[in-house]
Amino acid sequence: MGDYPGDRSSSDSPTYRDSTRIVEEKGIGLGEAADAYGDLRSAEEYGYVTRGLKSRHIQFIALGGTIGTGLFLGIGRAFTQAGPLSLFLGYSFTGVAVYAMMMSLGEMATWLPLPGAIPQFCTRYVDGAMGFAVGWNNWYQSSITLCAEISAASLIIQYWNGAQDIDVAAWISLLIVLVIALNTFAVSVYGEAEFIFASIKIITIVGLIIFAIIIDLGGGPTQDRLGFRYWNDPGAMKAYKGTGSAGRFLGFFSVLANATFSYGGVEFVAVAAGEAKDPRRNMPKAIRRVFWRILFFYVLGSLAIGVLIPYNEPLLLGAIEDGAPGGAVSPWVIAIYRAGVPVLPSIINAVILTSASSSANAHLYIGSRYLYALAQCGEAPHFLLKCSKRGVPYFCVVITASLTLLTYMSCSSGAEEVFQWFQDIVAVSTLLTWMSISIAYIRFHAALKAQGIDRSTLVFRSPFQPYTAYFSLGFFSIIVLFSGFYAFDPFDGHGFVTAYVGIPIYLALYAFWRIYKGTKFVKAHEADIQSGKAALDAADAHWPPRVARNWIERVWFWIA
Numbered sequence: 001m002g003d004y005p006g007d008r009s010s011s012d013s014p015t016y017r018d019s020t021r022i023v024e025e026k027g028i029g030l031g032e033a034a035d036a037y038g039d040l041r042s043a044e045e046y047g048y049v050t051r052g053l054k055s056r057h058i059q060f061i062a063l064g065g066t067i068g069t070g071l072f073l074g075i076g077r078a079f080t081q082a083g084p085l086s087l088f089l090g091y092s093f094t095g096v097a098v099y100a101m102m103m104s105l106g107e108m109a110t111w112l113p114l115p116g117a118i119p120q121f122c123t124r125y126v127d128g129a130m131g132f133a134v135g136w137n138n139w140y141q142s143s144i145t146l147c148a149e150i151s152a153a154s155l156i157i158q159y160w161n162g163a164q165d166i167d168v169a170a171w172i173s174l175l176i177v178l179v180i181a182l183n184t185f186a187v188s189v190y191g192e193a194e195f196i197f198a199s200i201k202i203i204t205i206v207g208l209i210i211f212a213i214i215i216d217l218g219g220g221p222t223q224d225r226l227g228f229r230y231w232n233d234p235g236a237m238k239a240y241k242g243t244g245s246a247g248r249f250l251g252f253f254s255v256l257a258n259a260t261f262s263y264g265g266v267e268f269v270a271v272a273a274g275e276a277k278d279p280r281r282n283m284p285k286a287i288r289r290v291f292w293r294i295l296f297f298y299v300l301g302s303l304a305i306g307v308l309i310p311y312n313e314p315l316l317l318g319a320i321e322d323g324a325p326g327g328a329v330s331p332w333v334i335a336i337y338r339a340g341v342p343v344l345p346s347i348i349n350a351v352i353l354t355s356a357s358s359s360a361n362a363h364l365y366i367g368s369r370y371l372y373a374l375a376q377c378g379e380a381p382h383f384l385l386k387c388s389k390r391g392v393p394y395f396c397v398v399i400t401a402s403l404t405l406l407t408y409m410s411c412s413s414g415a416e417e418v419f420q421w422f423q424d425i426v427a428v429s430t431l432l433t434w435m436s437i438s439i440a441y442i443r444f445h446a447a448l449k450a451q452g453i454d455r456s457t458l459v460f461r462s463p464f465q466p467y468t469a470y471f472s473l474g475f476f477s478i479i480v481l482f483s484g485f486y487a488f489d490p491f492d493g494h495g496f497v498t499a500y501v502g503i504p505i506y507l508a509l510y511a512f513w514r515i516y517k518g519t520k521f522v523k524a525h526e527a528d529i530q531s532g533k534a535a536l537d538a539a540d541a542h543w544p545p546r547v548a549r550n551w552i553e554r555v556w557f558w559i560a
Contacts, residue, residue: 116373
C-alpha cells in the first residue's frame with residue numbers, strides 16, 4: 001500500500017493531471033482515494049467513502065443534527081444554579097466563541113473536505129501527535145456519548161405507561177440495532193435519518209419558542225401575563241458557591257461550562273464534509289447556518305426558559321435532586337405543566353426521545369469516521385481503511401458500535417456509578433477538540449501565507465483571521481482551566497476528576513505518539529495543504545448546477 005497522507009509530503013501525491021484523469025476515468029471516489037493513498041492500486045484494494053450526503057442532509061445536520069438531550073434536559077441544571085440572565089449571557093458568549101471556531105473550521109473543511117477532517121487537519125498543520133491525540137480522544141468521546149444517549153433514550157421511553165413493565169435492556173437492544181442499521185447500509189441512509197430527526201427537532205424548538213412568547217404575553221389557559229416577572233423575583237442572577245457579586249459571577253461562569261457541553265457536536269458537520277456532495281458549494285452554506293442554530297436554538301431558547309419559570313421552581317429542583325428520568329428534569333416540560341397545557345408534555349418527551357436517538361445515530365457515524373481518519377493518517381491500523389462497495393468503513397462502524405455493550409452497565413444500580421465515571425472522563429474533551437481546531441487553523445493560516453496562497457482566492461474565507469481563531473482558543477482555554485472551580489471549596493474528589501481528568505488523558509495520548517513516532521511540529525512552509533486537493537478540484541467540475549425552476553424551488557434551495 002502507498003504511504004499515508006500523514007506520512008508523506010504533498011510532492012509525493014499523484015500529479016494534478018493524474019488525479020484529473022483518474023476522476024474522469026474511474027469516478028470521483030477512486031480519484032479521491034488514489035490522491036489520498038498515493039496510488040491507484042491501494043485505492044482499488046481498500047475502497048473509499050462515497051459522497052452520498054446531499055445538500056439538504058448537510059444543511060440540516062448543521063442546523064440540528066447533533067442536538068441531543070443537553071438542550072432539553074441539561075440546560076435545567078445550569079438554570080437553577082445561575083438564574084435566567086446568567087443563563088442567557090452564558091449561552092450567548094459561548095455561542096460567539098463557538099461560531100468563531102466554526103468559521104475557522106469551515107475555511108479548512110472547504111479547502112480540503114476530508115473524511116474525519118479534524119484529526120487530519122491537526123496532523124497536517126500542527127503535529128502528528130496532536131492528530132493522534134485529538135482523533136483517539138474524539139473517538140472515545142463519541143463512543144461513550146453514543147452509550148450515554150442510548151441509555152438516556154431507554155429511560156425516557158419509561159415515561160409512558162406500559163413501557164415501565166418492560167426490562168430496560170430490551171429498549172437498549174432495540175435502540176442499538178436501530179442506530180447500527182442506520183450506519184451500515186450507506187451514508188445516504190444516515191443522511192436521510194438525520195434529515196428527519198433534525199426536522200423534528202427544528203420544528204419542536206421553533207414551536208417551543210413561539211409557545212414561550214404566547215405564554216409570556218398571557219395567551220395561555222391561565223391568561224397570566226408573565227413578562228419578566230421572574231427576573232425580579234427571585235431575581236435575574238443567582239449566586240453560586242459564594243455571595244454577592246462574586247457569587248453571581250461564579251453562577252455566570254458555571255453556565256459557560258454547561259453551555260459548552262450543550263453546544264458539543266456542532267463541529268460534526270465538518271467531519272461529514274468528506275462524504276458531502278459538491279462540498280465546496282454546500283459546506284460554506286452549512287457553516288454559515290450554524291449562526292442561526294446558535295441564535296434561535298440556544299440563545300433564544302435560554303431566554304425563553306428564563307421567562308417561563310423561576311430558577312427556584314420546586315418541581316425542577318426536586319427532579320434534579322432525585323435524578324428523575326426523562327422530561328421530568330426538563331424546564332420546558334415543567335413550564336408546560338405550569339401553563340396548564342396537558343397534552344404537550346407527552347409530545348415533548350417524544351421529541352426528547354427522538355433527540356437522544358438522533359444524537360446516538362450521529363455519534364456512531366462520527367466515531368467511525370474519526371477512526372477512519374486516524375487510519376488515513378497512519379495513526380490506526382491499515383485494515384480500518386477497508387470500505388464496502390457503498391462506501392461504508394465497516395470495520396470502523398463495527399468497532400465503534402461494539403462499545404454500545406457498555407450501555408447495559410446502566411441496567412444495574414451497582415454499575416451505574418461506574419458508567420457515570422466513563423461519561424465524566426469525556427466531559428472536557430469537547431473543549432480540547434475545539435482548542436485543537438483553533439490551533440490547527442492558526443497553523444493553516446500561517447501555511448497559506450508561507451506557501452504563497454492568497455486567501456482571497458479561497459472559496460470560503462472566514463473574517464478577521466487569525467484573530468478569530470486566537471479569540472476562540474483563549475476563550476475555551478479559560479473554561480478548561482477554571483471549569484472545575486466548584487470542586488475546590490470544599491475539595492470534592494469526584495468533581496475534580498469530572499472537570500479535569502480529560503486533560504491528562506489528552507496529554508498522555510499526545511506524549512505517547514510524540515515519543516513513539518518522534519513527531520515534530522510542522523513548519524508552515526512544509527505543511528501538507530495539497531494532498532487530496534487535486535482530485536477534489538477535478539471533481540468540482542462534475543457536480544451539476546442547481547437551477548431553480550420556480551419560486552418554490554428557490555425557497556427550498558435557500559433552506560436546504
